[in-house]
Amino acid sequence: MIFCLMRSLLRRLLGSSKDELKLSNRVDKLEAQLLLLEQHHVRGFWFTQDRIDDRSLSTRRYACLICGHEDERSGFEILRSECIFNGGKLERYKCPKCDCIFGTQKFLDLDDRMVDLEYELLYSRYRENETGHLEDRSFRSLRPTSGAVYINWGAGAWNDTTQKLRAEGFDVWSYEPSAPTTAPFVIKSTDEISVGLAGIFSNNVIEHFRNPVEQFRKFHSLLVEGGKMAHSSPCYEYAYPFTRFHTVFLLGRSPEVLAALSGFRIVDRIKDGEYINVVFEKV
Template sequence: MKEHISCILCGNNASPFGRVRERDFYECQTCRAVIMDPDYYVDRDDEVYRYETHDNDVNDPRYQNFVSPLVDAVKKEYESGKTGLDYGSGTGPVAAKLLRDAGYEVTTYDPYFERNPGAFLTNYDFIISSEVVEHFHHPAKEFRLLRELLKPGGHLYCMTLRYEDEIDFESWHYAQDETHVIFYRKETAEWIKEAFNFSGLEFEERLFILEK
């Protein structure tokens, strides 16, 4: 392993942390993110192939149940009719479907499966991102963009598994996925809140929720 690498989130030095399936990971002592060495990123075609193998049927009750914490969090905060963006909607935008069925206006965007430049021409009451932020190769750029797309007081709902010290990283199933390049601790979400000038932060189940 290298002595250190630059953190892909905050740019500071990240120190050796672990090795999973012959891929090196580092921990940033500033933002506390755990990141994969970019030398091990899979290429675009392999990444798309991996996503296409996901069985994301929007009508599958199990998949709907999986994203229910995200959908429920939006419903708790916003009345129907509000506008949202599903950022990284993937091959089966089930959260967007469930919210649309409940009367919300949801735009979808995905860099691989739904390149929709018009999605960036307006601002939203809320943005949802389900199992996406752990794939960010340039997370600082992504979080800055997402904040800009929110209306004042809007919320960004990030659904991802957070890393905690009691987890055995080398055997953690989340780290086995070669397309997962960054893992967030609670402290990482707190760093994001301060660094990108969000006004609030909450944690719910698999979510961290940032308020503009």
């Protein structure tokens, strides 16, 4: 965006097309160098972290993000992959008690501000595929009513689901703390969210939670009695493991365990190819 504005300004200042082309080429080169520097920094950061982890992984104890089961590394099934966003090695653990797969631990160990920076940097360049039809489908699974308030959790900046639903008369808001967006009806901080929500829905978000039980308890506090949530994601199976940003995969018994620990019950489950949606009700 900055480079586009620079080009536009320089076109006005320069009368010669030859000078304009020369400067445009320089801007392109600077942009390419900036991208290269960014990739070098991210790759170098995680390469260093991997070398540190190589010395400590075998002696650490790990706790499941869902049920809290704790054991040494050898007590979990280990699953390995590589991050496509220059995040190095990914090592995750399958819990023998609830079937959840969690990790990578090096990403879970980051403090909140560093995690925010990771997402801000990612979304400064990366744009996910348009998935508004899936968000819409998850919203409809709540059996919404007019006059009630709903939040599209982690709405991103690439879908216009919220705007379309509002045009239908539904009181829907987006919550998006990381992806830059100028869309209306977007909440950037949880401090702006009032209690009394009728429902919360998301698509491709639940797998990013670093503390799912705590997050679900927060949802519980925001919803009215009997309020519902619909969280759809292919990561109720071990799908798309090649990114460090996916920290939890709710396989097997883990959705029911998560619901029980946070004051919910599961009232519906839909699977249609990669579209998997679980509906939770506050109890």
